[in-house]
Structures are given as structure tokens and as C-alpha cells.
Amino acid sequence: MRRQHTFSTMSASLAAASFIAITQILTAPRDCTLLISVWIFAFCPPLLVKIALDSPVKRMVRFDKLTTEEQRAAAWCLYVLLMDIAGFAFVFFHFGKISGIIFVISCLLALGVITEWKSILRIATYPIFYPVIFLQAELGKIRERVATARRKIS
Numbered sequence: 001m002r003r004q005h006t007f008s009t010m011s012a013s014l015a016a017a018s019f020i021a022i023t024q025i026l027t028a029p030r031d032c033t034l035l036i037s038v039w040i041f042a043f044c045p046p047l048l049v050k051i052a053l054d055s056p057v058k059r060m061v062r063f064d065k066l067t068t069e070e071q072r073a074a075a076w077c078l079y080v081l082l083m084d085i086a087g088f089a090f091v092f093f094h095f096g097k098i099s100g101i102i103f104v105i106s107c108l109l110a111l112g113v114i115t116e117w118k119s120i121l122r123i124a125t126y127p128i129f130y131p132v133i134f135l136q137a138e139l140g141k142i143r144e145r146v147a148t149a150r151r152k153i154s
Helices: 006-025 032-053 068-095 097-114 120-153
Strands: none
Touching: 006 032, 006 068, 032 068, 068 097
């Protein structure tokens, strides 16, 4: 039997947990943090189910060995996964700042253990810097096209 990609497993787990969290939030008095978590949980589960059923990254290789298209797909998956985890952070912040901070710290510790502390900084900063790098590359391509078009005109 073929092993599922990690994105599929994580997405299915988070989607199920999000639905359970929503059922619990329905019984609690609402405040700003719970409202934000409901919005996140309303947005993420359909995308998480899509990732769980058909992971856009099929190969089980290191991130730097993926093609550019696979890296973009992996970044998209990471955004959705991190957004859903942020929804859980908002649920914990509903119970108090200390609960929220402890949850965030435990998430970072788990990430460190999973990555064996080798690439935690790269993985933690990639979702932040990837859009900047992607836009910079796209702007470079646009500049090249404009320069080519100008040469053809003149």
C-alpha cells in the first residue's frame, strides 16, 4: 500500500479537529478571539480536505529537491496548515494569554523536534519570505519581457 504524503495526513487531522472545535465554540460565549477562530475554521477545512484527498506534492523528498511547481504547492499547503493552527491558537487565547502563549511555544517545540532542529528557522521563515522571493522572480520575468518587447519595437 502506498504511503500517504505528510500533507495529506496533517490536513485530514486538522480538518477533523477544526470541525470538532467549531462544535465546542458553539456552546461558548463569543468574543473577538473566538470569532477570528470561527472565520479561520470556516475557511480552512474545505482546503484541508482537498489537500488530504489529493496532495499537490506527491514525492517524499527534501524540500530543496522539489521542483519549483512542487515548492509552490508545498508553500500553499503550509499556508493553509499554519492558518488552521493559528485558528487553534486563537481558541487558546480565548482562555487567556498564558494558554495561547503556551500553545504557540508548544507548536514551535514540536516543529523543532520534527525537523530535528536543523531547519526550524528556514521552515519557520519560508512562509514569510517565499511570497517576497516569488514576487521578485516574477517581476524579473516581467522586466525581461518588457525589455525584449522594447528591443523588438526599436
